[in-house]
Amino acid sequence: MPDNGAVSASTPTAPSDTDAPASAALLARARAVTPGGVNSPVRAFRSVGGTPRFMVRGAGPYLTDADGTEYVDLVGSWGPMILGHAHPAVLDAVYDAASRGTSFGTPSENEVALAEEIVARIGPVDQVRLVSSGTEATMSAIRLARGFTGRPLVVKFAGHYHGHVDSLLVAAGSGVATLALPDSAGVPAQMAAETLVLPFNDVEALEAVFAARGDQIACVITEAAAGNMGVVTPQPGFTEALRRVTAEHGALLVTDEVMTGFRCSRAGWWGYEGVDVTPDLMTFGKVMGGGFPAAAFGGRADVMALLAPDGPVYQAGTLSGNPVATAAGLTTLQHCDDAVYARLDEVSRTISAAASSALAAAGVPHRVQHASSMFSVFFREGEVRDYDDARDQDTAAFGRFFHAMLSAGVYLPPSAFECWFVSAAHDDAAVQRILDALPAAAAAAAG
Numbered sequence: 001m002p003d004n005g006a007v008s009a010s011t012p013t014a015p016s017d018t019d020a021p022a023s024a025a026l027l028a029r030a031r032a033v034t035p036g037g038v039n040s041p042v043r044a045f046r047s048v049g050g051t052p053r054f055m056v057r058g059a060g061p062y063l064t065d066a067d068g069t070e071y072v073d074l075v076g077s078w079g080p081m082i083l084g085h086a087h088p089a090v091l092d093a094v095y096d097a098a099s100r101g102t103s104f105g106t107p108s109e110n111e112v113a114l115a116e117e118i119v120a121r122i123g124p125v126d127q128v129r130l131v132s133s134g135t136e137a138t139m140s141a142i143r144l145a146r147g148f149t150g151r152p153l154v155v156k157f158a159g160h161y162h163g164h165v166d167s168l169l170v171a172a173g174s175g176v177a178t179l180a181l182p183d184s185a186g187v188p189a190q191m192a193a194e195t196l197v198l199p200f201n202d203v204e205a206l207e208a209v210f211a212a213r214g215d216q217i218a219c220v221i222t223e224a225a226a227g228n229m230g231v232v233t234p235q236p237g238f239t240e241a242l243r244r245v246t247a248e249h250g251a252l253l254v255t256d257e258v259m260t261g262f263r264c265s266r267a268g269w270w271g272y273e274g275v276d277v278t279p280d281l282m283t284f285g286k287v288m289g290g291g292f293p294a295a296a297f298g299g300r301a302d303v304m305a306l307l308a309p310d311g312p313v314y315q316a317g318t319l320s321g322n323p324v325a326t327a328a329g330l331t332t333l334q335h336c337d338d339a340v341y342a343r344l345d346e347v348s349r350t351i352s353a354a355a356s357s358a359l360a361a362a363g364v365p366h367r368v369q370h371a372s373s374m375f376s377v378f379f380r381e382g383e384v385r386d387y388d389d390a391r392d393q394d395t396a397a398f399g400r401f402f403h404a405m406l407s408a409g410v411y412l413p414p415s416a417f418e419c420w421f422v423s424a425a426h427d428d429a430a431v432q433r434i435l436d437a438l439p440a441a442a443a444a445a446a447g
């Protein structure tokens with residue numbers, strides 16, 4: 001599943017983690033005061049078992065846990081740390097901003113500069129509004145799409161994660177559009193029913209749902225390239241079909257680039273190798289916050305004009321455009337130049353190719369899929385085009401692989417459904433540590 005381990009009620013038998021006593025002690029303390037001991041479910045290691053590592057330090061491509069064990073990090077805070085941890089220029093910008101006050105609740109220049117940087121990089125974005133999380137960005141984009149069209153329904157794709165917005169926390173069976181069922185307790189069925197869930201990459205299902213209910217659909221929201229069920233790119237022509245069908249029916253196309261934005265290219269998935277479908281609205285987060293809470297939604301000026309205070313669609317935030325977060329984000333983006341993207345590409349190709357050959361040598365069925373430098377390894381054979389394909393994999397084999405890598409000092413995402421994130425700080429030494437760890441982990445995966 002996407003980053004919502006809450007739906008998994010089962011706790012797999014945990015490998016013993018005698019090598020992480022300090023993390024185990026912190027987890028015990030944490031569990032007394034925080035549900036599951038974590039502030040975001042996937043961090044709890046429920047799908048791989050074992051003790052989640054409590055980190056105390058990050059530097060470049062490395063993380064160090066409470067026991068003093070160092071790991072090469074392939075999570076990168078789930079995407080933001082594109083320049084590596086504690087990048088000196090980002091730290092300088094943060095210290096500088098913080099020394100002048102950490103929140104004003106007024107407009108300030110950093111916000112303008114960050115918005116200008118985003119608008120300059122992303123062709124379809126005339127204007128942006130800054131928020132504090134990707135969840136807020138998608139929630140606000142959907143409210144705006146509903147306000148603009150005056151229609152209630154939202155179409156999303158199974159396996160696409162758009163944050164924990166009530167109406168987007170729904171998945172559904174494959175095949176045709178079904179009445180969506182809530183994927184979380186606490187989401188009213190009526191609210192989930194406003195969301196129609198389709199299989200990704202299925203143009204027929206899209207056309208069918210618009211033929212039946214097109215005049216009620218406010219928008220289609222899609223991950224520009226899916227990264228929250230593992231990496232699944234749109235098939236050739238699929239995004240074009242989204243654009244064509246939404247336009248025919250007067251609905252908006254919202255592409256969620258919270259993960260792909262400023263990572264797949266200096267713009268994002270939009271702007272990557274001939275991807276040039278123009279959405280109406282887009283959402284951003286992760287990289288653009290530089291490790292701080294900053295996110296955004298933006299797009300067509302005539303749609304954005306409906307936002308308060310100019311228009312009737314309300315949206316606000318006490319810490320929106322926070323001066324420290326925007327300083328970190330702006331400095332991060334300013335350092336994301338061609339050399340950074342070239343390095344991400346090189347590191348991602350090297351690691352994914354090595355993972356693939358190690359798994360092949362060990363006889364482990366697998367499939368590597370890329371969206372530019374984002375990639376993931378599915379523990380199954382054959383192309384993964386949608387959520388049903390993604391779910392049809394050997395998650396137990398991934399769990400063994402994950403723990404072998406962890407023991408060898410490589411911190412992978414603790415779920416088979418997550419993307420592996422590299423940074424420009426992954427130098428040859430860090431990459432070599434990963435390559436060295438792969439053969440034994442592949443053997444462990446083979447069982």
Ligand SMILES: *Cc1c(COP(=O)(O)O)cnc(C)c1O
Nearest residue numbers: 133134135161162163256258259
């Ligand atoms: C991470 C993510 C979100 C949610 O962002 P948060 O900052 O965690 O709320 C939304 N959409 C996509 C595609 C994401 O990857």
